Amino acid sequence: MAATRWRAQRTIRGALSAACALAGVHDSRVEAIEIDTAALFYSEPSRVSAFEGVVEGRHDFGGERIATAKFVYDALTGASANGAVPSSTVQTFTRPSGRGEYTVQPGETPLDDTFHDARVALSGNFSFPLNRLTRATVGIYGSGEHDYSSLGGNLSLARDFNKRNTTVNAGVSYSDDSIFPEGGRPEPFASMAPAGRPQPRLSGDGSKQVLDFLAGLTQVLDRSTIAQINYSFSHVSGYQTDPYKLVSVVDPVRGDPVDQVYESRPDARTKHIFFGKVKRHLGRDIVDLSYRFMTDDWNINSHTIDLNYRWMMRPGRYLQPHVRFYHQGAAEFYTRWLENGQALPSHATADYRLGTFDAWTVGGRFGQAINERQSFVARVEYYWQSGDSSPPGAPGELASFDLFPTVDAWIVNVGYSIGF
Secondary structure: OOOOOOHHHHHHHHHHHHHHHHOOOOOOOOOOEEEEEEEEEEEEOEEEEEEEEEEEEEEEEEEEEEEEEEEEEEEEEEEEOOOOOOOOOEEEEEOOOOOEEEEEEEOOOEEEEEEEEEEEEEEEEEEEEOOOOOOEEEEEEEEOOOOOEEEEEEEEEEEEEEEOOOEEEEEEEEEEEEEEEOOOOEOOOOOOOOOOOOOOOOOEEEEEEEEEEEHHHHEEOOOOOEEEEEEEEEEEEOOOOOOEEEEEEEOOOOOOOOEEEEEEEOOOOEEEEEEEEEEEEEOOEEEEEEEEEEEEOOOOOOEEEEEEEEEEEOOOEEEEEEEEEEEEEOOOOOOEEEOOOOOOOOOEEEOOHHOOOOEEEEEEEEEEEEEOOEEEOOOOOOOOEEEEEOOOOOHHHHHHOOOOOEEEEEEEEEEEEEEE
């Protein structure tokens, strides 16, 4: 059975979950029962393809007591970059299971083309008032796939002030994840053994705990404008190394790979996230602009600017152009290669998702109210990501290769909502 790539899956699935969020699918009328459905298709040419289906139900019990439940199924398949550098000769890599191998042609980015998996996730939330101005929400979450499982819960409070023009909210969530990769967890910096031979493995499965806090303020500025600011704190402890990623050890003069070793990441990470959004009603249309800054103790800093403009073509119908820009700095232990003969660092990864890159998302959404109880939405977007393809100091033949190939993808999302 082909090996999975849970780190790549979780990155892509974060984007899929955001894309399948059904904000804007249904109209403003609130029904006692609402059912939202969505399907998303994601495709990186010659790399990863993904499908995600979502069914979410909402029931209003009255008295501001609302329960929601969500079911998510997603499947991914295709080719995933394993982190190794290109070479002027054919390269052979052992599959994570240790029972097979695959080859990469000269000059090509090493991709493992057996990346596939399926995941099922269930979540539920219940929101209820504590008094006239204060609301609470409690929830649980669970997901499972071939080599990863997660179970968690959340609690949040929101209180209105200033004649309900100001809302302050705070929340906490915790999850416990288990990691049991195909073939076991590799020893950090151990050399990849040929197929059929014992692979260097750590004993037991991995585990990871995630603790998140969020505090926010939403303020009505005038009859047409609302603003929101949030601060989030996240601490992750436990196994965070990607068991399927390699780092090439190269000759310091010729630049050709002489060994492939497994990566190593720290077992703790703390993130701070600052988010601000302004939404303004322009007569019939709505403009929405947000900015997000993230910094962590891996030395990754990122900036995200997101702009949506909802053009109300007529009552119940809109077209919403969207543009998003993302810039990220590299983790302090990110490197495209290690040099043979040099002392090994404490940690190292060649995973491009932890490198320096820019990314653009451009597209639009079309929404249509079918009637008072039903609505439909369709979304098409193009994603493009680029980094430093020729990092300084590349020795020998590496200087002639593209070491950070452009990644692009098409995203198609459709959704349908009905109220009862």
